[in-house]
Amino acid sequence: MANLDWTKLGFGYRKTNTILSCSYKDGQWGPVESHTDDNLTINAFAGALHYSIECFEGLKAFRGADGKVRLFRPEENAKRLQRSANYIGIAAPSVDRFIEMCVRAVKENIDFLPPYGTNASMYLRPTLIGVNPQLGVKSSTECLFLMLCAPVGAYTGSTLQPSYVVISRDYDRAAPNGTGSFKLGSNYAASLYSYNLAHKLGYEAVLYLDPLHHQYIDEFNSSNFFAIRGNSYITPKSDTILPSITNKSLETVAKELGMTVERRPVPVEELSTFEEVGECGTAVVITPVYQIDDRPALESSEVKPYYFGSKDQCGPKSLKLYQMIRGIQDGEIEDPFGWCLLVD
Numbered sequence: 308m309a310n311l312d313w314t315k316l317g318f319g320y321r322k323t324n325t326i327l328s329c330s331y332k333d334g335q336w337g338p339v340e341s342h343t344d345d346n347l348t349i350n351a352f353a354g355a356l357h358y359s360i361e362c363f364e365g366l367k368a369f370r371g372a373d374g375k376v377r378l379f380r381p382e383e384n385a386k387r388l389q390r391s392a393n394y395i396g397i398a399a400p401s402v403d404r405f406i407e408m409c410v411r412a413v414k415e416n417i418d419f420l421p422p423y424g425t426n427a428s429m430y431l432r433p434t435l436i437g438v439n440p441q442l443g444v445k446s447s448t449e450c451l452f453l454m455l456c457a458p459v460g461a462y463t464g465s466t467l468q469p470s471y472v473v474i475s476r477d478y479d480r481a482a483p484n485g486t487g488s489f490k491l492g493s494n495y496a497a498s499l500y501s502y503n504l505a506h507k508l509g510y511e512a513v514l515y516l517d518p519l520h521h522q523y524i525d526e527f528n529s530s531n532f533f534a535i536r537g538n539s540y541i542t543p544k545s546d547t548i549l550p551s552i553t554n555k556s557l558e559t560v561a562k563e564l565g566m567t568v569e570r571r572p573v574p575v576e577e578l579s580t581f582e583e584v585g586e587c588g589t590a591v592v593i594t595p596v597y598q599i600d601d602r603p604a605l606e607s608s609e610v611k612p613y614y615f616g617s618k619d620q621c622g623p624k625s626l627k628l629y630q631m632i633r634g635i636q637d638g639e640i641e642d643p644f645g646w647c648l649l650v651d
């Protein structure tokens with residue numbers, strides 16, 4: 308077991324034992340290789356470096372209360388990677404290859420899997436890049452699929468600590484009819500200017516609106532949006548947001564808890580009616596939001612704030628959702644939906 312303070316892990320790079328790779332060349336995938344060095348040698352003309360021919364995934368492995376290791380819904384990530392790869396016209400690994408590499412990465416790095424009860428987990432970062440040398444703007448014909456991992460704690464540094472966010476009205480992360488619903492690295496690059504501005508203003512995340520009308524809520528820079536009003540779980544329906552596996556799971560959990568689920572366009576003004584708001588995603592799990600500031604422009608001094616619950620406590624319904632999903636991931640609650648894959 309690695310000598311780490313598991314309760315103090317943030318969300319960052321940490322050297323583990325190995326990374327895995329698998330190459331696609333001449334129309335076929337080669338063998339899976341394991342490397343102790345995290346540095347890659349790739350051609351400087353690789354399409355990934357010039358035209359962002361890259362897509363990725365994020366999923367977690369957990370050490371359960373029963374000592375068993377669980378991967379949360381890896382098949383969903385495998386399929387979403389295939390969808391992203393298809394959009395940029397590159398080959399993607401099969402679902403079986405994807406899952407085999409997740410399992411192997413966990414096993415080879417098992418001493419970096421945080422123990423049960425620490426609120427930490429192992430984050431897996433499947434990454435697919437175009438690697439053949441090219442100058443023209445074309446989909447890559449040769450790819451490298453990597454399975455990377457790192458032990459992580461809370462994304463924001465502190466579990467369930469309510470956050471401060473700002474609406475971006477002058478910058479969008481995705482275009483109408485664009486790439487917003489695919490997990491492409493280029494979407495994250497596109498969000499960095501507004502994120503950096505927001506960060507300088509003291510906000511932890513940016514909330515983007517629908518890029519066509521700027522009337523409806525889309526999602527945060529690294530997570531989906533959900534809100535609670537009465538007994539309803541409300542989350543945006545939009546073509547420009549990432550179809551979050553956590554959000555989809557929370558919709559199921561909410562129904563299981565007897566809540567009504569509404570997936571529909573959510574006008575910004577509706578924020579004033581919500582009792583609880585949260586970010587959801589693999590990295591953030593559920594991060595409650597205490598305050599959302601609406602500014603005509605990120606750097607404008609004019610601010611319309613919306614507040615939700617308490618500034619140092621997660622709301623009761625968000626907490627219930629959190630406890631159920633984390634309980635399933637940790638093997639404390641029976642997994643009625645068959646979401647967890649046991650790594651033996």
Ligand code: PLP
Pocket residue numbers: 365526527528529530531549550551552553554587588589590
């Ligand atoms: N939206 C964005 C922009 C993200 O980066 C993420 C993180 O993966 C999510 C939503 C949440 O998706 P998931 O729950 O599948 O991790």
Ligand code: COI
Pocket residue numbers: 364365366529530588589590591
């Ligand atoms: C995830 O939650 O897995 C993400 O990819 C979000 C972010 C760290 C990019």
